[in-house]
Amino acid sequence: MKSLSLPANPTAARTARQFVLVRHLRRFWTFYVMMLPGIVLLVLNNYIPMFGVLIAFKTINYQDGILGSPWSGLTNFEYLFASKDSTIIIRNTLLYNSLFIVLNLAFPLAFALMLNEMKNRFLSKLHQTIMFLPYFLSMIVISYLVYGFLSDERGYLNNTLLPALGLEPVRWYFTKEVWPVILPIINTWKNMGYYTVVYMAAIIGIDEEYYEAATIDGANKWQQMTRITIPLIMPVITIMTLLQIGRIFNADFGLFFQVPRESGTLFPVTNVIDTYVYRTFLTVGDIGLSSAAGLFQSVVGFALVFLSNWVVRRFSRDNALF
Amino acid sequence: MENTTSKTLTGSNPKNRLSGTASALINLIFAIYSAICIVPLLLILSVSFSDEQSVLTKGYRFLPETFNLAAYRFLIKDIGQIAHSYGISIAVTVIGTLLSVMVIALYAYPISRSHFTAAKFFTFFVFLTMLISGGLVPWYLVYVQMLDLKDTLWSLIMPLIMSSFWVLIMRTFFKETVPGAVLESAKIDGAGELRIFFRIVLPLSLPVLATVALFQTLTYWNDWFLSLVFITDNHNISVQYFLYKMMMNIQYLSSNPIAMAEITRAGGMMNFPSETVRMAMVVVGVGPIVFAYPFFQKYFVKGLTVGSVKG
Numbered sequence: 001m002k003s004l005s006l007p008a009n010p011t012a013a014r015t016a017r018q019f020v021l022v023r024h025l026r027r028f029w030t031f032y033v034m035m036l037p038g039i040v041l042l043v044l045n046n047y048i049p050m051f052g053v054l055i056a057f058k059t060i061n062y063q064d065g066i067l068g069s070p071w072s073g074l075t076n077f078e079y080l081f082a083s084k085d086s087t088i089i090i091r092n093t094l095l096y097n098s099l100f101i102v103l104n105l106a107f108p109l110a111f112a113l114m115l116n117e118m119k120n121r122f123l124s125k126l127h128q129t130i131m132f133l134p135y136f137l138s139m140i141v142i143s144y145l146v147y148g149f150l151s152d153e154r155g156y157l158n159n160t161l162l163p164a165l166g167l168e169p170v171r172w173y174f175t176k177e178v179w180p181v182i183l184p185i186i187n188t189w190k191n192m193g194y195y196t197v198v199y200m201a202a203i204i205g206i207d208e209e210y211y212e213a214a215t216i217d218g219a220n221k222w223q224q225m226t227r228i229t230i231p232l233i234m235p236v237i238t239i240m241t242l243l244q245i246g247r248i249f250n251a252d253f254g255l256f257f258q259v260p261r262e263s264g265t266l267f268p269v270t271n272v273i274d275t276y277v278y279r280t281f282l283t284v285g286d287i288g289l290s291s292a293a294g295l296f297q298s299v300v301g302f303a304l305v306f307l308s309n310w311v312v313r314r315f316s317r318d319n320a321l322f
Numbered sequence: 323m324e325n326t327t328s329k330t331l332t333g334s335n336p337k338n339r340l341s342g343t344a345s346a347l348i349n350l351i352f353a354i355y356s357a358i359c360i361v362p363l364l365l366i367l368s369v370s371f372s373d374e375q376s377v378l379t380k381g382y383r384f385l386p387e388t389f390n391l392a393a394y395r396f397l398i399k400d401i402g403q404i405a406h407s408y409g410i411s412i413a414v415t416v417i418g419t420l421l422s423v424m425v426i427a428l429y430a431y432p433i434s435r436s437h438f439t440a441a442k443f444f445t446f447f448v449f450l451t452m453l454i455s456g457g458l459v460p461w462y463l464v465y466v467q468m469l470d471l472k473d474t475l476w477s478l479i480m481p482l483i484m485s486s487f488w489v490l491i492m493r494t495f496f497k498e499t500v501p502g503a504v505l506e507s508a509k510i511d512g513a514g515e516l517r518i519f520f521r522i523v524l525p526l527s528l529p530v531l532a533t534v535a536l537f538q539t540l541t542y543w544n545d546w547f548l549s550l551v552f553i554t555d556n557h558n559i560s561v562q563y564f565l566y567k568m569m570m571n572i573q574y575l576s577s578n579p580i581a582m583a584e585i586t587r588a589g590g591m592m593n594f595p596s597e598t599v600r601m602a603m604v605v606v607g608v609g610p611i612v613f614a615y616p617f618f619q620k621y622f623v624k625g626l627t628v629g630s631v632k633g
Binding site: 031032035039041047048051066115117118119120127128129131136138143144145151154155189192193197253254261277278281282290302305 | 380439457551565615
């Protein structure tokens with residue numbers, strides 16, 4: 001009896017499932033039609049490339065195509081990690097991004113706190129508008145702005161400022177040592193307006209009664225800032241920082257590719273994972289090596305998002321991203 | 323922005339007020355920093371209005387030695403390529419932004435409705451793409467080999483239409499701002515979901531639509547990466563990519579004295595006011611965004627604060 005009823009049950013279950021699915025589709029078909037363009041684009045842009053990571057384990061030749069090309073196991077990865085480049089690009093990506101995270105927190109937070117104390121409403125608005133300006137410029141334009149100051153022959157520094165200070169001209173685009181300072185300055189300059197406005201908005205959202213109560217209790221400005229303002233905007237600070245930590249393995253391609261003007265002398269301090277992936281693929285044409293570096297970046301990046309989220313969850317569940 | 327500054331925290335209590343010195347110091351810091359934000363652009367602007375000869379001898383300066391419109395006159399004379407590039411940038415930006423806002427809103431609405439049983443799955447479907455990526459190579463191959471879009475306008479539009487970040491922001495907005503009771507009663511009155519979406523939800527969501535539109539406009543206008551990857555053409559290029567190519571050519575020429583000599587010998591560079599024209603090009607390229615953004619800044623700020631991505 002039992003053995004007979006067994007095959008019948010899965011069929012019944014399948015029919016029931018099909019019935020549920022049909023009912024679901026009949027009820028929500030408009031929703032699916034609405035989402036269709038988005039789904040197609042996500043599949044093309046994101047999901048198919050996710051399966052494309054198998055290129056990293058292959059020796060691609062164009063006659064056989066991606067699926068037909070022979071497997072190469074971990075050769076691409078061995079080659080990647082045996083090269084001196086891998087250490088350099090990983091080091092550069094992590095160090096620059098860590099520094100950027102600190103700068104993107106410290107300066108905008110300080111600026112938002114100060115801006116909040118500015119009594120003149122018009123001036124405060126004006127400064128916010130001006131500070132936001134660099135955020136709207138493309139990296140190409142920024143590379144021209146930087147070039148205006150640093151160009152060897154005509155740059156403002158070499159032609160006007162350094163001679164005025166009695167200093168020798170510097171060949172900026174061939175001097176490695178200065179770029180670990182220049183790049184963070186540019187990054188902060190570009191993003192300052194954005195983060196300041198985000199923190200400013202969070203501060204504005206704080207209920208004024210907290211400050212009134214604190215004033216009655218005799219708290220001074222500094223105490224109000226450290227005991228009320230900062231704790232209350234902590235969720236925003238956490239989210240903004242967490243988002244950046246999750247992307248610590250992804251460098252700002254434009255900053256590292258455009259601004260140093262592809263000066264080969266500077267590669268030891270300007271080459272990051274993203275520029276390396278781009279150059280090995282589209283300039284050198286080594287598709288396997290480039291994919292291996294790209295996959296490595298994705299996997300470590302993914303792990304980092306989860307790790308940082310897990311750490312935040314342990315301290316305060318509410319502040320976690322998911 | 324209106325709200326951000328109207329509330330001041332200064333009460334009548336002296337403890338709640340900054341001292342005069344602190345206040346002056348804050349004003350000074352901001353004055354200096356605002357100057358730092360503008361000055362680089364002024365340098366470029368000044369060079370573009372300078373006389374080529376004085377730039378060659380004295381370098382880039384903040385005040386043109388002699389005010390000169392030669393660079394802009396040169397640009398107008400050779401307007402063809404610039405106008406063409408402008409056309410491409412505008413076409414990509416307008417088409418891209420319109421499609422983007424539509425596709426994002428159409429995806430965000432269903433996943434904002436709580437009675438839609440697959441909402442969770444499709445929210446995760448879009449959220450996951452923010453966490454994992456297949457990397458440059460497979461993505462490139464999808465566009466170049468599978469879809470065969472190399473050297474087309476679509477290759478500059480398609481990759482940026484869907485934005486997971488804005489989908490989630492818009493979903494939060496729909497959830498929080500559009501009252502569920504209104505939607506329910508519309509449904510009871512027999513309105514279909516499409517009708518509800520276009521007649522009720524969209525009109526109520528203009529602020530978030532404007533924000534997404536503005537950010538996407540900026541993204542499309544400032545994009546050069548897609549051109550760098552997909553465009554091999556020398557003529558059909560956007561403004562940003564035109565600026566990039568110009569920079570590369572200068573580099574090529576300055577690192578290649580032989581090429582430079584060849585061009586000079588052929589008479590190509592003889593009357594070419596290169597230094598000033600280059601900077602005039604940058605001014606022309608930056609133009610629309612810089613002049614437009616103070617008017618739209620309100621929406622940008624709103625967009626940044628419209629709701630957290632959580633959920």
